[in-house]
Amino acid sequence: MAKLWGGRFTKSTNKLVDEYTSSISYDKELAQEDIEGSLAHVKMLGECGIVSPEESETIRQGLQTILEKVKRGEAAFSIDQEDIHMNIEKMLIDEIGAVGGKLHTGRSRNDQVATDMHLYMRNKTKKLIALLEHVQSALLEQAKQNVDTILPGYTHLQRAQPISFAHHLLAYFWMFERDKSRLSDSLKRINVLPLGAGALAGTTFPINRRRVAELLDFDDIYPNSLDAVSDRDFVVEALADCSLIMVHLSRLSEEMVLWSSQEFRFIELDDAFCTGSSIMPQKKNPDVSELLRGKTGRVFGHLIGLLTVLKGLPLAYNKDMQEDKEGIFDTVRTISGALQLLAPILETMTVRKDRMRHAVEKDYSNATDIADYLAKKGLPFREAHAITGKMVLYAIEQGKYLLELSMEDYKQFSPLFAEDIFEALKPENVMRARESEGGTAPHQVEKQLKLAEEKLAQA
Numbered sequence: 001m002a003k004l005w006g007g008r009f010t011k012s013t014n015k016l017v018d019e020y021t022s023s024i025s026y027d028k029e030l031a032q033e034d035i036e037g038s039l040a041h042v043k044m045l046g047e048c049g050i051v052s053p054e055e056s057e058t059i060r061q062g063l064q065t066i067l068e069k070v071k072r073g074e075a076a077f078s079i080d081q082e083d084i085h086m087n088i089e090k091m092l093i094d095e096i097g098a099v100g101g102k103l104h105t106g107r108s109r110n111d112q113v114a115t116d117m118h119l120y121m122r123n124k125t126k127k128l129i130a131l132l133e134h135v136q137s138a139l140l141e142q143a144k145q146n147v148d149t150i151l152p153g154y155t156h157l158q159r160a161q162p163i164s165f166a167h168h169l170l171a172y173f174w175m176f177e178r179d180k181s182r183l184s185d186s187l188k189r190i191n192v193l194p195l196g197a198g199a200l201a202g203t204t205f206p207i208n209r210r211r212v213a214e215l216l217d218f219d220d221i222y223p224n225s226l227d228a229v230s231d232r233d234f235v236v237e238a239l240a241d242c243s244l245i246m247v248h249l250s251r252l253s254e255e256m257v258l259w260s261s262q263e264f265r266f267i268e269l270d271d272a273f274c275t276g277s278s279i280m281p282q283k284k285n286p287d288v289s290e291l292l293r294g295k296t297g298r299v300f301g302h303l304i305g306l307l308t309v310l311k312g313l314p315l316a317y318n319k320d321m322q323e324d325k326e327g328i329f330d331t332v333r334t335i336s337g338a339l340q341l342l343a344p345i346l347e348t349m350t351v352r353k354d355r356m357r358h359a360v361e362k363d364y365s366n367a368t369d370i371a372d373y374l375a376k377k378g379l380p381f382r383e384a385h386a387i388t389g390k391m392v393l394y395a396i397e398q399g400k401y402l403l404e405l406s407m408e409d410y411k412q413f414s415p416l417f418a419e420d421i422f423e424a425l426k427p428e429n430v431m432r433a434r435e436s437e438g439g440t441a442p443h444q445v446e447k448q449l450k451l452a453e454e455k456l457a458q459a
């Protein structure tokens with residue numbers, strides 16, 4: 001099949017080269033963005049008198065027809081036309097005749113593909129922000145039900161201090177809030193138009209780049225044509241932002257796997273979101289959370305992949321840059337899928353308050369509060385810590401928890417102890433006592449919930 005660029009060639013391309021260099025199998029994902037960019041370009045060409053108003057209109061109609069076909073899933077793409085840009089141009093010429101060949105005036109595939117990628121990133125970034133918001137509302141709903149739910153808080157995965165389950169869930173809310181803020185910030189750099197840079201040096205046609213920017217709703221244009229076609233920073237940035245989202249999703253997933261295990265049983269996942277075993281009839285596996293955790297690998301891989309593709313590239317466009325696509329497409333699919341599932345998983349999970357409560361009663365996670373008690377009575381905290389350490393050791397030897405020791409036991413370690421120590425060591429009081437701003441006391445958690453609700457309402 002004749003190539004749109006076939007003029008200077010005397011032979012047809014080797015079939016393997018066609019297959020190796022073609023990107024249509026995946027860049028067809030950019031079909032709508034490509035047409036959107038072309039519609040703005042051809043409107044500008046008409047307005048600037050580079051093509052006649054009639055030609056501009058004919059091309060617009062042709063592009064519109066193709067857009068409808070794409071939306072209906074009826075556009076037939078072929079590797080003979082290498083990539084999405086040439087496939088659409090070829091379809092246009094087939095649709096409206098030779099005048100379709102005027103669309104590419106004053107433009108190169110280099111500034112065209114960069115524009116497509118900017119449009120794609122803008123759409124997807126906004127979608128990811130919206131999906132993150134769904135997960136945040138699911139977290140918020142669960143948090144609201146669990147302000148007074150006490151579970152052990154961990155450091156080193158050893159029981160540390162009792163905390164409110166809402167407090168734990170809200171920690172993730174704030175991670176996703178930062179993720180959203182990073183994505184929103186990146187829109188500033190995404191919203192800059194490369195089109196009009198030509199292949200690398202600009203164009204001899206009297207184009208109006210600002211007009212195209214206006215039509216496509218970009219805030220600005222690239223001031224340097226070389227940079228415009230060579231820049232994929234915004235894709236790297238998206239991959240980095242997505243990698244951090246995956247870190248957060250993966251940490252939450254890990255906790256959900258732990259919490260739903262027999263050893264913890266802090267939560268029960270809804271049957272609709274679990275899978276069974278082909279051999280062990282009793283199994284109910286948290287496959288979604290595991291897979292989510294596992295898919296972090298591919299997203300990190302795509303980030304490193306693109307950084308590596310770009311690192312040694314001379315200016316300006318190089319074919320290597322075609323490798324920017326599959327990684328980001330896969331990343332967006334991976335994260336969207338994960339976020340879509342996570343919201344209902346969080347909404348439908350059962351929180352086993354009884355199990356959490358049982359756990360905090362059977363541990364030494366109120367030890368800090370003994371040390372704090374003594375310190376509040378004037379003992380230097382370091383001494384209070386040492387005394388409490390000895391008490392913990394003593395209690396373990398006696399096979400008791402700290403609340404099970406007698407007043408005599410306490411007095412033996414320090415005369416500063418009085419009856420109120422037993423009240424202070426109850427899990428709800430231990431939690432309630434952490435009244436510092438941002439702490440786990442229910443009163444503070446309520447304040448945090450309000451702040452979180454305000455953030456979501458602003459969105």
Ligand code: ARG
Nearest residue numbers: 023083109110113317321322
């Ligand atoms: N398919 C190409 C890409 O994705 C489009 C740009 C091709 N430009 C070129 N000069 N071969 O990067």
